[in-house]
Amino acid sequence: MKILFIGSRLYDDVDWYVKEKGIESVLTESNENAINLDLPDQVFIVPRGMDGPKQVALMQNVDAIVPLIGIDPPLIDVARMKEEVEEEYGIPVVAAGVRAVELTSNKIKTKEFYSQIGVETPQYQILNGPDELTLEFPVVLKQGEGQGGKDIMVAKTIEDVNEYFENFDQALCERFIEGSEISIEVLGFDGQYVALPPIYKGETTLEGTHPLNKVKTGPCMVEGLDNNLVQHTAYKVAKNLDSDGIFEMDFMYSKKDNQLYAIEVNTRPNGTRYLTTATCGVNSLCELINMAAGEFSLADISDRLEYNYSTEIPVGNYEGPAVNEPVKSFKVNDFVVHGPEGYQRVTAKASSKTELEKLVEKLT
Incomplete structure (x- = not known):
């Protein structure tokens, strides 16, 4: 099988899985000095936009396209390309469609969408x-x-x-909602959706502390909050968006109101994906590849679910024990280091809280 990946910045997260599955990898990137260009089988430097990737996909006769784009501005172009390529050439593009991107890329439209489907928002x-x-x-x-x-x-x-x-x-x-910040990933493909375990991102602050500066944990354990409610609500949002790929949703839980509030939803890979993988053993980026290969299965995900305790800690520059190869795989590691130098974070997992505390002490 041959898959075209769009964007190199996140490619090292999946390179090990691509090789494990014996997939031929083709990658397009607009920056000739970008990272990870040495990893795929073939790399094409193309102009910004989706016309270049589309032409490479056709020229290389790929079986599927997987955009690995973690920022919002290109998503609408990806969505339009998806609809064109799937309709005219029959090549699956594992990404959100135009309607889903239009509803989620504008916070005002997202608020209106929540109201339409009966999901509580501040x-x-x-x-x-x-x-x-x-x-x-x-x-x-x-x-x-x-x-x-x-x-x-x-x-x-x-x-x-x-x-x-x-x-x-x-x-x-x-x-302003005083309470707990929660993130959750939902995977969707061809009308099937699964909500993964919620992640706790800390308490809201009047100072507006950036999420990257907070210690996060999985699974979410907030007094008074039922995680099944978070998963059910996230599933409802994703199903009504009716699209493919990764949906990352942010919620707030107010203990004072005893209310879960939906804040926003993104149709792209997100910053809590390492914690989700550590917590439940399901890697959302690898699942994009399974979708492309026609191997995405809710039953399979259910069989592979793990139940771990995890945490993510900002460390600046990591100086602890070495990570096993492949360094981005929790299959061979109980911790992963990620992020650019000076802003690195360590995500660690263990089977119990006590074991997790011991591991964190060793790493930090």
């Missing part, structure tokens, strides 16, 4: 100026598009709102 309003604010402080101010905490402010006073509007003409204003 009270919000669209502000065209500070004088329109009716919600009580504190509030969260966001732009419709953006990821990774970009252009987000926790406003505690009207002065904060005025400051925000010095840079923006409009804002999505949302009630």
Whole structure:
């Protein structure tokens, strides 16, 4: 089997699995100095956009296309390419379609979507100026598009709102939820969906601490919260999006309200995927390859599920024990180091909390 991968930045996460399955790998990348270009069987440097990858796919007569894109802006072009290539050439593209990307790439449209399908989300309003604010402080101010905490402010006073509007003409204003931050991956392909275990990302803060600076754990264990509710709600969202690939969803749980709130959903690989893999043994990026190969199976995933305790810790530059080859595989490791130098993180797993604490002490 021959698969075209689009984008090299995440390719080292799956290279070991591609080789294990004996798949011929073709990769397109727009940056000739990008990382991981030495790993696939063939590499083609193409202009930005999806026309280059499409032409390579046709020229190389690939069996499927797997975009490995972890940022939002290219996703709509990927979705349009998917619909064209699948309809005209019959080549499966394992990615979200146009409707799903349009609903999830804009936070305002996502809010409207939640309301339409009956999923609870924090009270919000669209502000065209500070004088329109009716919600009580504190509030969260966001732009419709953006990821990774970009252009987000926790406003505690009207002065904060005025400051925000010095840079923006409009804002999505949302009630600040004091509680637990939760992330969950849902895998979907050809009408089948499975919600993996939820991950705990820490408590909300008025300072707006970035998720990369928090210690995260799996599975999510928050007093008063039923993880089955998180999985059921995430499944409902994914099924109504009716698309393929990875859905990563962020929720907040308010103990005060005893309410789970949906925050946003992304149709791309996400930052908690290592924790999910460590916790349950299912690697979402590898599952994209199974989808491409026609081997994605809910029964198979159920049979392979593990029940581990895991944690992810920011370490800056890792200086602990060496990782076994392949370094990105939890099949041969009880920990994985990931992230760029200076911002590295260690994700570790164990069969019990006590064993996990011992492992973390050894690694850090």
